[in-house]
Amino acid sequence: MAAKNGEKLSLVPNKQKQQKKKREKAKDNGDYLKNLGQQLLTSRAHINNLPILLTYITPNSPPQHALESLLSLQSFFTPLLPQLSSSSANSANQEPDPEIVYLTWLRSKFDDFVRCLVDILVSPQSEDALREILLDAVMEFVKVGNAGKFHSAIYHKLLRAIIHSELGAEDIVLVLLASKYFTYIDVCYFTYISLEKLVRTLEAKEDGNASLDAEKKIQSKTSMELSIHKMKFLLSRIPQLEALEENLQMWNGLGLFAEKDNKQETIAVKDKNTKKSQKSGDKVLSSRSIAKKMKLKLTKAWLSFLRLPLPLSVYKEVLVALHQSVIPYISNPIMLCDFLTQSYDIGGVVSVMALSSLYVLMTEHGLEYPNFYDKLYALLEPAIFIAKHRAKFFQLLDSSLKSSLLPAYLAAAFCKKLSRLTLFVPPSGAIVIVALVNNLLQKHPSISCLVHQERDTGETPVGEKRKQGIDHFKNEEMDPKKTNAIRSSLWEMDTLRHHYCAPVSRFAVSLANDLAVSARVPEISVIDLSSGSYGTIFNDEMKRRVKQVAGAFYNATPTSLFSESDFPGWEFKFTANGSEPHEESAKRQRTVGVEA
Template sequence: MLPMASDDSSKKKKLKLKQKQKQKQREKQKKSLSDLKTLGEQLLTSRAYINNLPILLTFITPNSSQSPQYALESLLSLQSFFTPLLPQLPSSSTHSTNPDPEFIYRTWLRSKFDDFIHRLLDVALSSQSEDALREVVLDSIMEFVKVGNAGKFHSAIYHKLLHGIVHSALGVDDILLNLLATKYFNYIDVCYFTYISLEKQARNLEREEDKNGSQNPEDKIQSKSSMELSVHKMHNLLSRIPPLEASEEKLDREMWNGLGILVEKSSKKERIANSQESNDKVLSSRSMAKKMKLKFTKAWISFLGLPLPLDVYKEVLVTFHQAVIPFLSNPIMLCDFLTRSYDVGGVVSVMALSSLYVLMTQHRLEYPNFYDKLYALLEPSIFMAKHRAKFFQLLDSCLKSSLLPAYLAAAFCKKLSRLALFVPPSGALVIVALVHNLLQRHPSINCLVHREGGTDTTRETFEDKKGSLENAEDCDASRHVSDEKPGIDHFNAEESDPKDTNALRSSLWEIDTLRHHYCAPVSRFVWSLENDLAVRSRAAEIAVKDFSAGSYGTVFNNEIRRRVKQVPLAFYKATPTYLFSESDFPGWTFKLKDEGSAKRQRT
């Protein structure tokens, strides 16, 4: 029994010691809160109170049990103390055996300043700190970034800040990222060094990804999740930076540091010979714009080399043609990334189409399999995709060239017509507009127009269309179709290569079926298409953008806004007992059950 008693007594002693320590901390806090201001004032007045510096540093901590007033009071005193001394302090990497007491004193101050910056970063990057305190800490860090390097932009401190943000556990929508973007990304020098820092971090993350290949499965999962979070935050920072000006002469954005961006440093001998004078040169507006474009390009190219999560991948591709490509120093550098994205298929290919189209039309990118991949994207699911409006407009633009081969134009025309049988009414309207434009731009495929034989008008129109064909082989293909048995369609909808689809041996019978579509706007639109084809002169093209963003809602709203002059009415002398009449289905009979069985069922 004695050992049990000793154990209880030891536990009681430990509890008493903890309680005493907590009481001491509370008494210290009560005394420190009233004395912190005095300690700061003493530190600012005389060197005799330099020992107050380490005491004030201890209060700058992200500890949630401590009131933020202590950290705030210490921060104000230390910032006022270090700001005028920074130009006199040696660099952090200086190692000298100089016995001068003044030099030793300044080296010690530099170490305390580095400790001060480290503590500020801990507070700013901690989720335990209050948001108001983190905002004040961020402003203090940026003030040291502004003048910390002998009056120049202190890129090392700023790099530590961005490195901590990217590699910390902070979320993508954390207040610190929003504050940094909204308050400081309007300054061009801050954006300049942001590009430099993010480029370095992207390269480091790429090396870490290569090293993680030999890890355990559990470690791989953790490293992958942390990598994805870092990539999300890097994309958030890159996308929040305001776009560059298109003109180099209009680069008039403000500088966070008054000296601007300094480059072309002098050699070591010159700096040693004349340590007081700097031979750095400030960039002019024109050269600064070129430098910004170069750093912008390097940052984005390094970022795109990372394993991007799918949601980030899609966000990048959506705005790539507007927010990135126009501001790159050499957009052709993106050809590998965009061609790989275009080869993925599905929604990713649709999103990559805009940027790839810009490179092909504006920067002379050659992509031989472009139309084959574009043909493969024509699936029923594309008519329900989120970015279908932009896709249909680009599809119409890609098929606008008069140099397009006849077999390719016919394959697209036939594939779209076949899709009209499966898509909703809004998709059918887009298809009719696209087919109309294809037939107007490429007279060589007018042999695909479906006509019912037996009327003089249709025969005459058919002969007129055949006379306008430019390719003799296409005419032969159309004659071959007319001589074959009716009801046979040689088009292979499952073929992925447009050359082997036999589209020129087919006809647009699918468009003809749309004349009897259950949706009135679709049937009216098809009738207008036939009227345009009947006119010998070339009709105007249809603006696809007017139909590309359509849906059931838009079709319904447009229909109820129409002013209808004649309304079909149904009048019955007697209440009908069946839905369809026998004349609608010749050879079929619709009879009710005999009355006797019906009566028995009712009883």
């Protein structure tokens, strides 16, 4: 037992020795890599150190080793890049030159170096600090890797690796790329180009998934949805064209927007690193020409992206931002009409989100959509008054119904449909409806007959008696032409005068008073009321100063729950014991039967 205990005690110093050896080995590796890098930078005789340093740039390598190798190889390759780009063109010579062979070999090692950097960059195992350094290194190669010009091939490899990787939709690499480099117009330009190419690869991948089994199809669909999320993130983070035009900075100002005509208006490009303007030989096209090129690339990228099978979350985000972020900057907005009309035909909240962009195309770009008002009428459901984007919908609804060219039957149908919804919607929705109905009646005097219409204005068939008090409005009918709204009346609006919510009843009474005045009253702004809720109504009531408060609900104590005036034609008679007469007779019959 003593020997065994002694053996156990001897394991502790052995373990410490092993850990000490590992630390010394790691330190030696750091010094070893530093020496390899210094030798590589000093003399060409140590060129074989290059493949050794490349072996340490892997996702499994310690971060300090990968960083030390990166610094050495980046210092080695950066001054050689202009020679490496020109060597590929001369490599096809029949008589091999040793110098060209050497440069060609270096070019292949540089490609391996970039590939290793990208692999670590998109690896979830890598540390965030190291990935930020690697991103800056790759973008430096993008800046000068093509004989001093923008290297679009390296940038496309970077974006392709990010899109097809397992990184999340808002990973730090995507955030850093957008925040640090999307302020440069040439980076945004090539981002549009690369994303368009990546969309084509995703479409080809989707077509090839038809032959896969069910499990692989699910995995492929999940991977594609993640890629779509990342593409949407990049597209939405590119600044608007006005912001890029105001600050025409380029990551590399050589060759992208080169001047072709000496007479063309030119401007100097500011270099952020040198804080100086380029010389006269490095001028670029005018801002108008640059904007035209950017619009073409933006158009192709977005149209390609919208062809993908977008997940529902991405689909909604796109519809919400399309009328502000895309339509004003696209070369021909009418090209979005197919996507928007299909979205508008889906119904529900998707149609509400597509309404903003579709309205812009109709009012500003001459789009003709005959079924617009039919689809808009179908959206009038109680659920729309609790939807997230109801405020924008009500504003567009009010704007769409203000046209003086709107037929009377259509205006009456919308007016009656909104009035009927007051019976089902919350108080905040009823207030919005009162404003919409008021604007409709003010803008379309031809439907003022709906305010107080007691008689049936239609013709009664022969042999059929005229029915009084019948509402001819067909609430379930989806076609506004067939609703018979013009033969109805707005009796629902009259019921709001007795609404349980005081703000609704006051607003309805004010509407009735305005309609009683023959003079035209101003329209009500729906914007101020469209985002209301129970909370806003309660807060407004708490701030309201009440001058007079009723002491009791009744002047005299009531003797019954209902009065006979509430039910004309009915009589409520009670016996001495409080039961109704038919109940008393039934009791008497049962008693007689028992005695018999």
